Amino acid sequence: MxxxxxxxxxxxxxxxxxxxxxxxxxxxxxxxxxxxxxxxxxxxxxxxxxxxxxxxxxxxxxxxxxxxxxxxxxxxxxxxxxxxxxxxxxxxxxxxxxxxxxxxxxxxxxxxxxxxxxxxxxxxxxxxxxxxxxxxxxxxxxxxxxxxxxxxxxxxxxxxxxxxxxxxxxxxxxxxxxxxxxxxxxxxxxxxxxxxxxxxxxxxxxxxxxxxxxxxxxxxxxxxxxxxxxxxxxxxxxxxxxxxxxxxGGKSPNLLFADADLDEAVRYSVESCFSNTGQSCDAPTRLLVERSVYAEAVDLAAGVAAGVKVGDPAEEGDHIGPVISELQYEKIQGHIERGIADGARLIAGGPGKPDGFETGYYVKPTIFADVDNDMRIARNEIFGPVLVMISFDTEEDAIRIANDTPYGLAAYLQTGDPERARRVSRKLRAGSVYINGAGPDWDVPFGGYKQxxxxxxxxxxxxxxxxxxxxxxx
Structure with a gap:
């Protein structure tokens, strides 16, 4: 001690x-x-x-x-x-x-x-x-x-x-x-x-x-x-x-357009959400996907989540660890249960601890599909390894859903069209916008809009x- x-x-x-x-x-x-x-x-x-x-x-x-x-x-x-x-x-x-x-x-x-x-x-x-x-x-x-x-x-x-x-x-x-x-x-x-x-x-x-x-x-x-x-x-x-x-706080949107490299974009989106066991205020926790590739993206996301390992923090490797406390674990479980109750489709993870982890505050890497932006799991900051997937039809629709949140810390954007990237990034109400997996240096300002x-x-x-x-x- x-x-x-x-x-x-x-x-x-x-x-x-x-x-x-x-x-x-x-x-x-x-x-x-x-x-x-x-x-x-x-x-x-x-x-x-x-x-x-x-x-x-x-x-x-x-x-x-x-x-x-x-x-x-x-x-x-x-x-x-x-x-x-x-x-x-x-x-x-x-x-x-x-x-x-x-x-x-x-x-x-x-x-x-x-x-x-x-x-x-x-x-x-x-x-x-x-x-x-x-x-x-x-x-x-x-x-x-x-x-x-x-x-x-x-x-x-x-x-x-x-x-x-x-x-x-x-x-x-x-x-x-x-x-x-x-x-x-x-x-x-x-x-x-x-x-x-x-x-x-x-x-x-x-x-x-x-x-x-x-x-x-x-x-x-x-x-x-x-x-x-x-x-x-x-x-x-x-x-x-x-x-x-x-x-x-944050509930950061991640806009994935059909012209993006789908495999790479989905993998980045899932792994970024689960990084630090989902305990980041700017984590891309709302994955908005263009409807024409939505079904494929859901399947890819489920596959990526299945490959995310949970492990002992004392061991070397690329796994995620537990969440910070019993209180936080219980809060996350409550969010997952509410997502199921509200009708979202569970495609990875779910309630309870991962197999083999009876001790420790470990959470299953969890993804919900077919989420409506009005659902509680789309509105509330969960602060754990939980991703929600929402479909959209048009660029304007994507921007509307992305900005429909009390938060505005960060936003993410996946597209193969540079002009779209410039156009959409200007319309997202967030302090930081990250395009196609780019990360900032330490001298770039960090902070948020709204709440x-x-x-x-x-x-x-x-x-x-x-x-x-x-x-x-x-």
Whole structure:
């Protein structure tokens, strides 16, 4: 059992004001692997005081000082990457290969992209007509709340630009997947992050999260998680009129036209949905297929799903692992049962655990065909390896169905016609559109329309979230 009850505040590991143990459960074994303590508003007060005191100096640090810190963090992070792989495997059940090749490298990607943005950014420049100086300055003390599904990805995507901008930060990672965050705090400490510039307090949303959002001395909240929780953060933050940046839920459409390479497009669509065991906010979970190839696509999708392996995260391979928790497992089972009850046709997977997996929160890779976009499984974010297939007749029909969702984080498009790709991508109401399996670099903005959030993260765009703009005239 790993004991990680302390918080990182003011450059030191400190005991919680009131100990409140919580076991961290390995979702593959259902056994505890660590114990942390949940913080309180009093712990948040200590962290905010440390961050506020540190801001007086870090907010005036030169670009060269901030650049040097990021460079040191990257060096330590890369040296300790094997430890990060193991932390992510234990806390969220990510298979070792996936953790090593996807999860952990995301931290490096964001750190490096932020470093590049910091080096290139102009913090002071003339106004468009001249006569005034425009100056970017750090927002101040920032509260950062990150999720469990891509833990270090979101931690690095928030902490790196906050520190690069000259802000100080208090991080509350997910309490069910805190090990990667605690390791990241060790990395920042080893890299010589000045005391109070970065702080970490473990806790749940109702306790520490609410205390952070309401805190009068926190100038900005950056939150990634569910839309429901994002609404709560916004409401609590409104009392002090602080800046709020949100990256929330999604139910991303994936438009597959008849002129695409059908075999390749269907395989990409199914495997992308099931990647990370379906636990990605931008996963392409609604597969919209042109009617002339719909029946063939359904057969192909069923075949691809049958080849998706479920396996022990500790074993090497290209399999998917369990979902994060018993609560999440039960929610996903409820969605699958509702899909069957609403009349969708089950072509792969279904209720219950895969054969041979009595222990662990494993879900069968599941596909529903003949889904109507008004069905609950087409409206709700399931956050597991569940794909729904919907037919469409025309390009206009496909765009209408794709946009008929409260979310707008991402959209996907499979077509052999470049002009159609350009035309349709402009009409999709989403923050990111991925065409024919293309993937973005770390400096491309990420965020959503509608109930998928406010603001953009990554690279230069993430840096801008943590900067105020001052006009100096005269």
């Amino acid at each position: 790993i004991e990680k009850r302390q918080f990182y505040i003011g450059g030191d590991w400190v005991e919680p004001v009131v100990p409140n143990d919580l076991k961290v459960i390995n979702p593959a074994t259902e056994q505890p692997v660590a114990v942390i303590s949940l913080g309180t508003a009093a712990d948040v007060d200590r962290a905010v005081a440390a961050a506020r005191a540190a801001f007086d100096t870090w907010g005036e640090a030169s670009v060269e000082e901030r650049t040097a810190l990021l460079e040191r963090i990257i060096a330590v992070y890369e040296r300790r990457s094997d430890e990060m792989n193991e932390a992510i495997r234990l806390e969220m059940g990510a298979p070792v290969k996936f953790a090593r090749e996807q999860q952990t490298p995301a931290g490096t990607g964001h750190l490096q992209a932020t470093l590049e943005a910091l080096r290139d950014h102009r913090f002071e420049f003339p106004s468009p007509r001249g006569g005034s100086v425009l100056r970017h300055e750090p927002v101040g003390v920032c509260g950062l709340i990150t999720p469990w599904n891509w833990p270090i990805n979101q931690i690095a995507a928030k902490v790196a630009p906050a520190l690069a901008a000259g802000c100080t930060a208090i991080l509350k990672p997910s309490e069910i997947a805190p090990l990667s965050a605690l390791l990241f705090a060790e990395i920042l400490d080893e890299a010589g992050c000045p005391a109070g510039v970065f702080n970490l307090v473990n806790g749940d949303g109702a306790g520490v999260g609410t205390a952070m959002a309401r805190h009068a001395d926190i100038d900005m909240m950056s939150f990634t998680g569910s839309t429901r929780a994002g609404v709560s953060v916004t409401q609590n933050a409104a009392v002090s009129v602080k800046r709020v940046a949100l990256e929330l 998928s959030g406010i603001g953009r993260e990554y690279g230069e765009f993430g840096l801008m979230d943590f900067l105020e703009l001052k006009a100096i005239t005269g």
